[in-house]
Amino acid sequence: MDRATENELLEELAGLREARSFYLDDAVTTSPVARYTCPERFARERQALFRTLPAVAAHSSELAGPDAFLTRDLAGLPLLLTRDGDGAVHAFLNVCRHRGSRLVDEDSGCRRRFACPYHAWTYDNRGALKGIPHGAAGFPGVDREALGLKRLGCREAYGWIWIAPDGADAPDIDDFLDGLAADFAWLDAGSLKIVHDDTEERAANWKILYEGGLESYHFRIAHKDTIGPFFQDNLSSYRMFGRHIRSILPRARLDAEMALPEENRSLRRATNLVYSIFPSSQLLVQEDHIVWIQSLPLAPDRTRVRLATLAPADTDTGDPETARHWRKNHGITLRTLSEDFAIGESIQSGLLSGANEALHFGRFEGALDRFDRTVEAELAAEN
Numbered sequence: 001m002d003r004a005t006e007n008e009l010l011e012e013l014a015g016l017r018e019a020r021s022f023y024l025d026d027a028v029t030t031s032p033v034a035r036y037t038c039p040e041r042f043a044r045e046r047q048a049l050f051r052t053l054p055a056v057a058a059h060s061s062e063l064a065g066p067d068a069f070l071t072r073d074l075a076g077l078p079l080l081l082t083r084d085g086d087g088a089v090h091a092f093l094n095v096c097r098h099r100g101s102r103l104v105d106e107d108s109g110c111r112r113r114f115a116c117p118y119h120a121w122t123y124d125n126r127g128a129l130k131g132i133p134h135g136a137a138g139f140p141g142v143d144r145e146a147l148g149l150k151r152l153g154c155r156e157a158y159g160w161i162w163i164a165p166d167g168a169d170a171p172d173i174d175d176f177l178d179g180l181a182a183d184f185a186w187l188d189a190g191s192l193k194i195v196h197d198d199t200e201e202r203a204a205n206w207k208i209l210y211e212g213g214l215e216s217y218h219f220r221i222a223h224k225d226t227i228g229p230f231f232q233d234n235l236s237s238y239r240m241f242g243r244h245i246r247s248i249l250p251r252a253r254l255d256a257e258m259a260l261p262e263e264n265r266s267l268r269r270a271t272n273l274v275y276s277i278f279p280s281s282q283l284l285v286q287e288d289h290i291v292w293i294q295s296l297p298l299a300p301d302r303t304r305v306r307l308a309t310l311a312p313a314d315t316d317t318g319d320p321e322t323a324r325h326w327r328k329n330h331g332i333t334l335r336t337l338s339e340d341f342a343i344g345e346s347i348q349s350g351l352l353s354g355a356n357e358a359l360h361f362g363r364f365e366g367a368l369d370r371f372d373r374t375v376e377a378e379l380a381a382e383n
């Protein structure tokens with residue numbers, strides 16, 4: 001992002017604040033509660049969004065060196081990500097081609113070869129089938145080349161590892177980011193590393209958790225004991241980039257920032273940015289670090305959420321003072337987001353009560369409606 005854009009976004013919010021106004025869409029909208037409860041819709045969403053669109057599978061620092069590997073479950077898709085000896089990243093289904101056992105059980109490590117725990121069919125980290133015990137007697141004539149690990153399209157870009165869950169070719173990330181490529185270059189996530197990460201399961205539909213990151217209406221209320229006092233009341237703006245949303249949430253220090261000469265103002269110092277990368281990742285961007293929130297649907301009313309704090313790669317976590325700083329930072333993030341997720345669970349628990357046929361989105365909650373319409377458009381395109 002260039003300085004002119006940073007300044008334009010700051011001016012827009014400062015103007016709204018001065019006018020005691022809000023970033024308003026045209027109309028109040030609604031979202032039927034069945035969107036969050038219906039099992040049949042859930043299955044369609046999982047297929048059309050999570051099994052079809054490119055997804056961030058990992059941060060580059062999680063596959064740090066040659067022969068590193070990690071395993072993930074991405075909305076029911078078992079993944080094995082590897083970095084080969086030449087530094088190239090590969091994505092495979094973590095499933096043996098013999099009789100389908102999970103190939104690798106560990107979360108991560110460093111290895112060139114993987115032997116299946118069932119009968120020890122062995123694959124290298126480029127996916128080739130290298131060994132079949134008693135193969136000459138038991139599998140004469142079997143086409144070993146065709147029985148390499150099932151490969152998914154995969155690309156490393158802007159510090160992230162992206163996959164094509166539908167088995168298509170390596171995704172074109174600039175195309176997928178739909179106008180956000182310059183922002184991703186500006187974020188420079190490749191210069192960061194994950195210093196803390198936590199995964200939890202929450203009893204709420206994935207969209208409810210995602211929607212909680214798209215408005216600031218609740219900040220002063222739901223986050224009154226944590227981050228609320230550091231933000232402007234109900235003030236935020238957003239822009240759509242294709243399916244994705246960039247939200248800007250000004251901090252209390254917006255006024256102090258606007259008092260600086262234009263060339264000294266910093267959007268990252270004066271605001272939090274949230275990049276909602278459809279459908280599963282939200283990047284909460286702060287002055288010197290990024291929090292990656294990944295919501296993966298397990299059931300209509302169940303979502304696995306991973307929260308990772310990314311700090312500058314030269315962060316010396318061996319230094320007690322530095323380690324304490326990032327631990328504290330991650331702790332505040334966990335506390336704040338568990339306020340959001342607890343409310344998400346409370347919403348989910350009331351959906352089937354009959355109190356609401358639909359949820360209501362105010363004019364300053366316009367990003368929620370845009371997000372929901374994006375979901376609908378993807379489902380319609382799938383049909």
Ligand code: FES
Nearest residue numbers: 096098099116119
């Ligand atoms: S299932 Fe993997 S070797 Fe048999």
Ligand SMILES: [Fe+2]
Nearest residue numbers: 212218223340
């Ligand atoms: Fe929140």
